Amino acid sequence: MKEKKKISYMEKKMSRQYFLMVLPGLVIFTIGLIVPLVLAVRYSFTSWDGMSAEKPFVAFQNYVDLIKDPEFRNAWWFTLRFTIWNTIIQNVVALLFAVALDSGIKAQKVYRTVLFVPCLISALVVGFVWLKMFSNVLPALNEALGTNINFLLFGEKRTVLRGLLIANNWQWIGYWMLIYLAGLQSVPGDLHEAAKVDGAGPVSRFINVTLPMLAPAITICVVGITTGSLKVYDLLVSSTKGGPGRASTSVIYQTYTTAINGRQYGYGCAMSVTLVLVLLMVAMIQVKGLKKKEVQV
Numbered sequence: 001m002k003e004k005k006k007i008s009y010m011e012k013k014m015s016r017q018y019f020l021m022v023l024p025g026l027v028i029f030t031i032g033l034i035v036p037l038v039l040a041v042r043y044s045f046t047s048w049d050g051m052s053a054e055k056p057f058v059a060f061q062n063y064v065d066l067i068k069d070p071e072f073r074n075a076w077w078f079t080l081r082f083t084i085w086n087t088i089i090q091n092v093v094a095l096l097f098a099v100a101l102d103s104g105i106k107a108q109k110v111y112r113t114v115l116f117v118p119c120l121i122s123a124l125v126v127g128f129v130w131l132k133m134f135s136n137v138l139p140a141l142n143e144a145l146g147t148n149i150n151f152l153l154f155g156e157k158r159t160v161l162r163g164l165l166i167a168n169n170w171q172w173i174g175y176w177m178l179i180y181l182a183g184l185q186s187v188p189g190d191l192h193e194a195a196k197v198d199g200a201g202p203v204s205r206f207i208n209v210t211l212p213m214l215a216p217a218i219t220i221c222v223v224g225i226t227t228g229s230l231k232v233y234d235l236l237v238s239s240t241k242g243g244p245g246r247a248s249t250s251v252i253y254q255t256y257t258t259a260i261n262g263r264q265y266g267y268g269c270a271m272s273v274t275l276v277l278v279l280l281m282v283a284m285i286q287v288k289g290l291k292k293k294e295v296q297v
Helices: 002-043 061-068 070-102 108-120 123-145 160-185 189-197 202-213 215-230 234-238 251-261 265-296
Strands: none
Touching: 002 265, 061 265, 070 108, 070 160, 070 215, 070 251, 108 160, 123 160, 123 234, 160 215, 160 234, 189 202, 202 215, 215 265, 251 265
16 A cells, blocks of 8 residues: 555656646747637637727627638638648658668768758848749749740739749758658668568668658648648748739738738637638648558558
8 A cells, every 4th residue: 555655646746747847838939829729719700900908899700701702712822822832852862862861872961951941041032032033043044045045934814823832842841851761760771681582672661661651740741841831921922022923922921911001800800710720720631541551650
């Protein structure tokens, strides 16, 4: 009995210590995320302009208006295309780079550093850099070489998505590459040796041995890239400002311009709540679907 009491006392003491260690993070999480989210949900049922003391209650009218709003639909259309292309390109290219680095090429550390550095740069700076590249540097090089390549990607509706994908992929491919590289290096060599003995070639070993073992890394990368792309904002601020026209206006950019510039705070909150719900739904579906692959492994 005494031993059980001692164990129970120690468990309670350790639980208390763990709680105290986690408490600062919980406070920051609550103040920085939960409270603003609750307020956003509350204001989304009002027609508040963000300034006046009165917050007229309009029930679900803001959400009804969102369904009819062509600008909001346009923002979602751009955001979805940007997200789908980003998720495909970044995962495929990052995995290819990781496989190349894991193959034992020379100067691996140099390549790894060069590819990773762009993700340390602010997206605002990245947008500005690529704006200058597409509008000044590359056209000047084009003229010097006497070629006729259209580098003004941010200046036309049909090419602006392509330009933003180039900028975003340049920034983040190195980051996701390191996650895939860590996954590749954690694959037991015995599995590859056993597959070789069974007569499996390089492609067969990659598909049947390596890819299943990369399931956790794939989950992290797919969910991370998808949610990050759905939230794109700062890249647009310093490069296209949602243009030309509204061709590169994302949901968050539309939310900001509606709430802050348009003084429709309640309507903007409804937009942000909609985005949060979509983010949660997409993340849950992806994690649940990809986790099944991990269980099978």
